[in-house]
Amino acid sequence: MSYILVTGGTGYIGSHMVVKLIEAGYSPVIFDNFSNSKRTVLDRIEKITGKRPPLVVGDIRDEKALEDLFTQYKIDSVINFAGRKAVGESESDPLLYFSYNVEGTIVLLRVMKKFNVKEFIFSSSATVYGDPGYDEFDESTPLAPINNYGLSKWMIEEVLRKLFRAEPDWSIAILRYFNPVGAHESGLIGEDPNGIPNNLMPFISQVAVGRRPCLKVFGNDYETRDGTGARDYIHVEDLADGHLDALRVLNHKPQLITVNLGTGSNTTVLELVKAFEKMSGRNIPYEICPRRPGDKAAYWTNPTLAHELLGWTAKRGIEKMCEDTWRWQMMNPNGYPDE
Ligand code: WQD
Numbered sequence: 001m002s003y004i005l006v007t008g009g010t011g012y013i014g015s016h017m018v019v020k021l022i023e024a025g026y027s028p029v030i031f032d033n034f035s036n037s038k039r040t041v042l043d044r045i046e047k048i049t050g051k052r053p054p055l056v057v058g059d060i061r062d063e064k065a066l067e068d069l070f071t072q073y074k075i076d077s078v079i080n081f082a083g084r085k086a087v088g089e090s091e092s093d094p095l096l097y098f099s100y101n102v103e104g105t106i107v108l109l110r111v112m113k114k115f116n117v118k119e120f121i122f123s124s125s126a127t128v129y130g131d132p133g134y135d136e137f138d139e140s141t142p143l144a145p146i147n148n149y150g151l152s153k154w155m156i157e158e159v160l161r162k163l164f165r166a167e168p169d170w171s172i173a174i175l176r177y178f179n180p181v182g183a184h185e186s187g188l189i190g191e192d193p194n195g196i197p198n199n200l201m202p203f204i205s206q207v208a209v210g211r212r213p214c215l216k217v218f219g220n221d222y223e224t225r226d227g228t229g230a231r232d233y234i235h236v237e238d239l240a241d242g243h244l245d246a247l248r249v250l251n252h253k254p255q256l257i258t259v260n261l262g263t264g265s266n267t268t269v270l271e272l273v274k275a276f277e278k279m280s281g282r283n284i285p286y287e288i289c290p291r292r293p294g295d296k297a298a299y300w301t302n303p304t305l306a307h308e309l310l311g312w313t314a315k316r317g318i319e320k321m322c323e324d325t326w327r328w329q330m331m332n333p334n335g336y337p338d339e
Contacts, residue, residue: 190328
């Protein structure tokens with residue numbers, strides 16, 4: 001029996017991917033250190049799918065733990081979600097980001113090579129683009145990350161490009177996510193940030209459920225429809241579908257593909273607030289605050305290449321993103337229960 005290794009498989013995107021893999025007939029094995037997730041996610045995955053994937057607890061920088069996993073399980077492909085992803089933390093603790101994200105991925109790739117496993121899907125990010133001076137990105141937009149989180153993603157992409165140049169028998173997909181939001185329709189798994197949410201959607205849903213008193217809107221003087229920041233929000237289920245399509249396209253054929261995963265549309269902060277209020281029936285109090293350093297006014301992707309290469313397009317709109325987020329938040333007002 002062969003497995004798909006999902007590192008970070010109990011995290012927000014990873015857990016939705018594990019559910020999709022099981023439902024598509026694959027056998028995922030999860031490798032996770034629970035640095036940004038909870039064990040209870042495994043129970044939720046089992047409740048949704050009726051199957052409990054094998055779990056190995058470990059850190060992707062631990063070569064021995066990975067070698068033991070590759071010895072125990074016949075791995076066909078690897079989807080790498082494990083990584084630190086808070087922009088602010090990456091600025092205050094760069095060593096942690098370059099160690100965990102970059103060093104960790106290099107260790108993982110080295111072990112894959114040792115076991116002759118050459119199919120790899122990497123969770124990259126739109127933050128590798130930085131601010132090119134325009135708002136609609138595509139895969140040819142220059143790479144110029146402006147924070148250490150984006151820089152760590154760019155560094156890993158460079159490692160993959162150089163690896164493929166030296167060893168063209170690898171089968172690699174670099175998937176650059178725009179703004180993942182939403183939750184599984186069951187409401188059993190969703191985004192559960194540690195502490196105060198950095199990101200907009202989880203903050204809005206925590207205000208709606210009464211966990212936070214008020215949303216801070218970081219700036220309303222941008223050149224956008226209503227002056228607040230605009231982003232390309234993509235439903236986490238669409239994102240997971242994109243990974244399934246990438247897996248099918250890779251199909252162990254030697255190649256390196258790089259694809260933006262976004263909807264091609266954009267939504268401002270206040271538009272998202274209004275959509276969430278309409279869908280939830282809750283009032284979202286907010287106050288206008290100064291701009292957040294490092295923020296770009298607006299960006300979104302041209303989704304053409306994802307459709308051409310993967311046959312993929314996002315199917316879920318903002319209303320569905322709000323509906324599924326709200327169901328998760330109502331069912332889990334304080335997130336996943338503590339262990
Ligand atoms: C969206 C908009 C804020 C919070 C980041 C990472 C990216 C990815 C997604 C990991 C902006 C505004 C936000 C709040 C606000 N992360 N905002 N009040 O910054 O586009 O992307 O998260 O993969 O890599 O860079 O997402 O949700 O933080 O912000 O007004 O409390 O909401 O100014 O305009 P961002 P975000």
